[in-house]
Amino acid sequence: MKFARLGLLAFLSLVFASLFLSAGPAPAVLAQQPTPADDEVNAIAQELFCPVCENVPLDVCPTEACRQWRELIRQMLAEGKSEEEIQQYFVENYGARVLSEPPREGINWLVYVVPPLAFLGGAYLLFRAFRTWQRLAREPEAEAGSGSAPAAPPEDEYAARFEAELKKRK
Amino acid sequence: MTDTISPKKGVPVWAQVLIWGGLLGLLALVAIGLVRAQRPMLIVGAQVPDFTLPLYEGYDYGGAEEIALSDLRGRVVVVNFWASWCKPCEGEAADLEAAWRLYQPGGEVVFLGVDYVDTEPDARSYLAKFDITYPNGPDMGTEISRIFNRNLGVPETYFIDRSGILRYIKIGPFVSPEEIQAVIEAILLEG
Numbered sequence: 001m002k003f004a005r006l007g008l009l010a011f012l013s014l015v016f017a018s019l020f021l022s023a024g025p026a027p028a029v030l031a032q033q034p035t036p037a038d039d040e041v042n043a044i045a046q047e048l049f050c051p052v053c054e055n056v057p058l059d060v061c062p063t064e065a066c067r068q069w070r071e072l073i074r075q076m077l078a079e080g081k082s083e084e085e086i087q088q089y090f091v092e093n094y095g096a097r098v099l100s101e102p103p104r105e106g107i108n109w110l111v112y113v114v115p116p117l118a119f120l121g122g123a124y125l126l127f128r129a130f131r132t133w134q135r136l137a138r139e140p141e142a143e144a145g146s147g148s149a150p151a152a153p154p155e156d157e158y159a160a161r162f163e164a165e166l167k168k169r170k
Numbered sequence: 171m172t173d174t175i176s177p178k179k180g181v182p183v184w185a186q187v188l189i190w191g192g193l194l195g196l197l198a199l200v201a202i203g204l205v206r207a208q209r210p211m212l213i214v215g216a217q218v219p220d221f222t223l224p225l226y227e228g229y230d231y232g233g234a235e236e237i238a239l240s241d242l243r244g245r246v247v248v249v250n251f252w253a254s255w256c257k258p259c260e261g262e263a264a265d266l267e268a269a270w271r272l273y274q275p276g277g278e279v280v281f282l283g284v285d286y287v288d289t290e291p292d293a294r295s296y297l298a299k300f301d302i303t304y305p306n307g308p309d310m311g312t313e314i315s316r317i318f319n320r321n322l323g324v325p326e327t328y329f330i331d332r333s334g335i336l337r338y339i340k341i342g343p344f345v346s347p348e349e350i351q352a353v354i355e356a357i358l359l360e361g
Binding site: 051052063064065067068069071072075091092093094095097107110114117121125 | 181189192196199253254255287288289291292308310311312313323
């Protein structure tokens with residue numbers, strides 16, 4: 001009798017164990033992705049431009065096309081895409097003109113290189129001009145202070161002679 | 171009176187060459203850009219440059235996932251630019267589909283829907299809503315639009331004859347399938 005009960009217990013244990021194992025792992029519970037806020041969407045949208053209306057950033061464009069684009073950004077953010085991945089998607093689909101800043105490649109480099117070079121060149125020219133003007137302003141003072149006759153340009157010989165005569169009479 | 175003034179130092183020659191060369195180069199670039207921007211739109215009678223349209227899943231052409239204009243030589247091609255955000259496009263969608271169903275069995279005419287700056291989920295909803303069945307795909311990087319020099323808006327439709335010559339341009343929506351049919355018939359008759 002005791003053996004029969006033990007046998008029954010063992011049988012039931014085996015049945016439960018096989019049922020438990022055959023059930024397999026419990027299905028994974030998928031976490032609900034939080035919907036990205038408007039600020040997160042606009043942070044990316046402001047770096048893109050509407051392709052339909054020229055020169056209007058995507059975050060403020062009121063057209064239906066841009067509303068759809070913002071929703072697409074929201075969807076991609078919810079899928080875990082990074083800002084770079086989203087921008088890359090938009091460039092592939094709509095061209096580089098949607099970017100607020102042209103990509104740093106090819107002829108686009110001119111946009112980044114020429115303005116600073118022009119600024120530096122202009123600053124250098126101004127620096128040289130200021131130095132020349134300073135030198136020209138100081139030369140008469142220095143010559144007056146040294147007591148010698150002021151150096152006159154060769155073409156202004158009359159003025160030089162006039163100045164020399166004045167010195168002699170002093 | 172022995173004082174002499176040293177000759178005035180100017181900008182070195184190499185710097186002058188560099189500055190003038192740079193300025194001329196920039197002017198040349200601006201000129202090229204202006205010439206390109208003012209290039210005339212693709213006009214009727216011109217050969218249409220080849221392009222390849224990637225097709226949306228379920229909108230393939232004979233099993234192909236993309237279609238090149240050059241593959242369609244010998245057929246009349248109707249290229250329709252549309253977008254899901256475009257309200258006037260909705261007005262002509264059913265007419266285009268009706269015309270396509272009329273010509274599809276003959277195989278002489280192919281319709282291509284070019285989806286202009288659109289998002290795929292909205293585009294697919296639009297295609298399903300109007301039960302559109304002819305080959306459709308996105309204008310990736312707006313490259314096809316630039317071939318046609320489009321800058322007016324959607325919808326626009328271009329009719330290309332059997333030898334790849336642009337024969338008719340429709341700016342704005344069609345008002346009936348008969349309007350589409352009339353243009354196609356005229357091109358088919360011309361050979």
